Every structure is written in structure tokens, then in C-alpha cells.
Amino acid sequence: MSDLRTMMFQAAGPMPATTDVQIVDQDLARARRALRHRRVGRIGASSGLVAVAAVGAFAIAVPGLLPGSASTPSGTAAGTSSSARAGSSGTTVGGTALVSYTGKQPTGYTLDKVPAGWEINRSDAGALLLAPVGFAEEPVDGMVSFQGKIAVMQEGEASFPSGIPMDKVQVAGRPGVIAHMKGGGDTRTLFVKQRSGDYLAIQVWSGLGWSNDRIVEFAAGVHITKSATVSQG
Amino acid sequence: MKTVRDEQFRSYVLDRRVELVRTATLLTAGDRHLAEDLVQSTLTQLYLAWPAFQRARNPNAYARRALVNALVDEKRRPWRREHSTPDLPEPVSPETGSSTAADQLNQALRELPPRMRAALVLRYFHDLSVADTAEALGCTQGTVKSQTARALDRLRLVLDCTADDQDAPAPGLRPTSFSPVLPATNL
Numbered sequence: 211m212s213d214l215r216t217m218m219f220q221a222a223g224p225m226p227a228t229t230d231v232q233i234v235d236q237d238l239a240r241a242r243r244a245l246r247h248r249r250v251g252r253i254g255a256s257s258g259l260v261a262v263a264a265v266g267a268f269a270i271a272v273p274g275l276l277p278g279s280a281s282t283p284s285g286t287a288a289g290t291s292s293s294a295r296a297g298s299s300g301t302t303v304g305g306t307a308l309v310s311y312t313g314k315q316p317t318g319y320t321l322d323k324v325p326a327g328w329e330i331n332r333s334d335a336g337a338l339l340l341a342p343v344g345f346a347e348e349p350v351d352g353m354v355s356f357q358g359k360i361a362v363m364q365e366g367e368a369s370f371p372s373g374i375p376m377d378k379v380q381v382a383g384r385p386g387v388i389a390h391m392k393g394g395g396d397t398r399t400l401f402v403k404q405r406s407g408d409y410l411a412i413q414v415w416s417g418l419g420w421s422n423d424r425i426v427e428f429a430a431g432v433h434i435t436k437s438a439t440v441s442q443g
Numbered sequence: 444m445k446t447v448r449d450e451q452f453r454s455y456v457l458d459r460r461v462e463l464v465r466t467a468t469l470l471t472a473g474d475r476h477l478a479e480d481l482v483q484s485t486l487t488q489l490y491l492a493w494p495a496f497q498r499a500r501n502p503n504a505y506a507r508r509a510l511v512n513a514l515v516d517e518k519r520r521p522w523r524r525e526h527s528t529p530d531l532p533e534p535v536s537p538e539t540g541s542s543t544a545a546d547q548l549n550q551a552l553r554e555l556p557p558r559m560r561a562a563l564v565l566r567y568f569h570d571l572s573v574a575d576t577a578e579a580l581g582c583t584q585g586t587v588k589s590q591t592a593r594a595l596d597r598l599r600l601v602l603d604c605t606a607d608d609q610d611a612p613a614p615g616l617r618p619t620s621f622s623p624v625l626p627a628t629n630l
Contacts (some may be wrong), residue, residue, distance in 0.1 A: 211452050214548075214567055214598070215567050215568070217545060217548040218469060218548065218564070218568045219568070220475035220544065220545040220548075221468070221469060221544075221545035221546075221548045221549055221552075222466070222468050222469050222475060223464070223465055223468045223475065226461060227459060228457075229456065229457050229460045229461055231457075232586065233460070234453055234456045234457055234460070235453075237452075237460070237483065237486045237487075238449060238452060238453055238456070238490075240483060240486075240487055241452065241486060241487045241489075241490030241491070241582045242449070242490075243490055244490070244491060245485045247491065248491065303447050309595060315499065323622060333609065361522055366553075367556070368554060368555060368556045368557070369518070370521075371518050371519050372518070373519055374519045387557065388475075391519065391520055391521040392516070392519075392520050393520050397521040399522075401574040409601075413521055413522055415521070425623070
């Protein structure tokens with residue numbers, strides 16, 4: 211297996227003789243900011259003032275996070291008004307309503323329902339993204355952000371998280387878990403094991419106001435097709 | 444105003460950043476964006492804990508552990524962006540170039556859970572002993588041996604490695620047949 215070591219040295223990428231000083235300065239600036247932030251946080255926590263102020267500001271900026279709210283992230287077409295591709299008959303209990311999906315089916319998956327006022331943002335064999343109608347953004351370095359969206363993917367075993375709170379659920383008779391992701395507000399990801407051993411994974415970004423039941427209801431209407439590929443990592 | 448901590452940190456980053464990025468690139472199975480994120484996060488953590496880092500018996504092991512923790516932690520966070528999905532690499536043949544082999548290794552590493560991947564990287568990229576790998580991962584030596592053995596089995600399946608089985612080190616033992624032209628690494 212000496213080949214393995216050679217391959218690792220190649221796969222590890224280039225080995226420049228020096229590190230760009232500008233990058234070092236950026237590392238230092240970032241680290242100093244983090245230290246300042248931590249010190250301010252400690253002072254605030256001891257007085258109790260910062261925590262109260264932060265909660266208030268967050269609730270105003272993201273109304274969908276308030277318990278019982280049916281609001282969606284800013285800029286969305288919320289409520290039961292349908293997008294051009296969505297039908298009606300949704301309910302609003304547990305967050306933004308689900309309505310029948312009547313548009314063209316995406317690559318890799320078929321959908322029975324979508325959130326009212328949402329549409330397919332992007333899809334390929336690796337991922338399906340849903341976002342509020344007219345959600346505008348530019349990819350950065352070829353990457354498309356998942357923030358503010360619902361992401362549907364097929365994930366391998368390696369992607370299954372550990373060490374975070376998870377709720378057991380049943381999706382159309384299959385066992386699954388809803389993982390409460392770390393550092394993402396109320397962002398949750400549903401993992402449902404498939405016959406192949408892979409998982410149907412649906413990430414619901416914070417702000418949609420969905421209950422676990424609503425996530426399960428949406429997931430029950432998501433079907434993987436043969437053209438979907440598995441993401442690993 | 445620069446402090447002593449700042450100067451020491453700058454010196455450390457200048458000296459070690461390249462190796463951290465290379466290690467992170469393997470830990471993330473070739474995801475260079477994520478690797479850069481992990482290195483930035485790790486360096487910030489080291490700066491915040493600089494006094495403890497300076498006192499560490501083995502600062503390099505401390506940094507490696509911070510990097511692996513950042514990787515494992517990443518799995519608990521929401522996906523924030525979609526990675527473009529490249530086509531699957533062609534199988535490696537003796538005539539193919541090194542970049543294809545590296546791509547296929549990354550594809551194989553991608554199918555391993557993060558800590559199993561880390562065990563492999565520390566053992567065979569950094570040439571750490573089982574004991575040092577266990578220290579870096581915060582687990583027992585037995586766990587390192589079993590994780591490494593399982594990782595090698597899975598890699599063999601994916602890579603269809605052409606190496607002679609006798610050349611493969613028994614799980615838990617230090618590999619002995621390294622190419623002399625390879626540079627020694629010590630994160």
C-alpha cells in the first residue's frame with residue numbers, strides 16, 4: 211500500500227514553499243475578531259444585557275422564527291397564495307402551507323407538494339433546491355447557497371450526523387430522524403433510510419416555521435428517481 | 444497594536460499553514476473550499492486557546508486534533524452551499540496520470556465516515572504511530588486499529604489497488620515501505 215501514500219501526497223494538493231503574507235494577515239485579523247467577540251460576549255453574559263438585546267433583534271429580523279408564525283423568510287411570497295407552479299388546498303398549521311405541485315418535475319426527484327409561494331430554485335442529479343418565488347442570487351465560486359432554502363439530496367452513510375439532538379419520525383412507513391443542526395438556528399435535516407442503504411436527506415432552513423410533522427408531510431411527497439446521484443462527504 | 448500572541452501566531456501560520464491545508468484537503472476528500480474553511484476555523488480556535496496551545500506537550504498533535512474536531516463538527520452543521528458535482532473519475536490504469544489517481548482516491552475517501560478518514564490520513568499521510576493517531580483522535584489504540592483496517596478494506600474495494608498485498612501493512616502496524624523520494628511530513 212505504498213501507492214496509497216503516494217496518492218495521498220498527490221491528492222493533498224500543491225505544496226508552495228511559502229505562505230502568502232496577506233492570507234496570514236487575514237487569519238490573524240479573523241482570530242483577533244473572534245477573541246474580541248468572545249470577550250464582549252463574556253461581559254454581556256455577566257450583565258445579561260447583550261443576550262436580551264440579541265433575542266429581540268433576531269425576532270424582528272426573522273419573524274418566521276417566532277413560535278406559531280406562518281411567516282417565511284424576508285422577501286418570500288408567504289401564505290396560501292400559490293406560485294405559478296403550485297396548486298392550492300394547503301393548510302397553515304405548523305408553518306408555511308404545503309400545496310400540490312403541478313409544475314414540471316425536476317431532475318432526480320419527483321414532488322407531490324411544495325410550500326405555498328415557493329418554486330424549484332435549481333435541480334440536478336445531485337441536489338434539488340426549493341426557494342421562495344423570485345429568490346435571486348448569484349453563485350459564488352461555482353457554489354450555490356442553501357441558506358433560506360429547502361435542499362433535497364441523496365446522501366451516503368458517511369453524511370449521517372452524530373452528536374446532535376435527533377427526533378425519531380416515520381415517513382411513509384420508513385423510519386427516519388430529524389436532526390437539529392448545529393449553529394443553524396432552527397435548521398433541521400430529515401434523514402430517511404432507503405432500500406439502497408443511502409438516505410433521502412431534506413434540509414429545511416431556519417425561518418420556514420415548519421413543525422416536524424410538516425417536514426414529514428413534505429418528505430412523504432418527495433420521491434427519488436433513478437437519475438439521482440448520491441452525495442458523499 | 445500587535446501582541447506577543449499575535450507575533451507567535453503569525454510565525455506559526457507562516458510555518459504550518461500549507462501543511463494544515465494539505466491535511467484538511469485529504470480530510471475533506473478533496474473539497475478545497477471546505478478544507479480552507481476548516482483551516483481558518485482551526486487557526487482561530489488555536490489563537491483563542493493560544494496559552495494552552497503553547498503549553499501543549501505536542502503542539503502539532505494539538506493542532507491536528509483541532510482540525511479533526513473541526514471536520515467532525517462540520518457534519519453537525521447545516522449544508523450552506525451546494526458543491527458542484529463532478530463526473531465520476533475513470534478507473535485508474537497504469538497509463539493514467541497522477542491527477543486521475545488523486546481524483547479516485549478522493550472519491551474513495553469521500554465514502555468513509557470522517558473519523559475513519561482521519562485515522563487513515565494521520566496513519567499514512569502523516570506517518571503517525573497508532574498511539575499518536577489515537578491521541579490526535581481522542582480515542583483508544585484499538586479503535587484506531589479497527590478503523591484503519593476497515594478503511595483500508597473499503598479503499599481496496601474502491602481503488603482496486605494494484606499494490607502487492609504483502610506491501611500492505613497489517614492494520615495497526617506502521618507502514619514500512621515508503622518511497623524514499625517522498626518528503627517527510629510533520630504537521
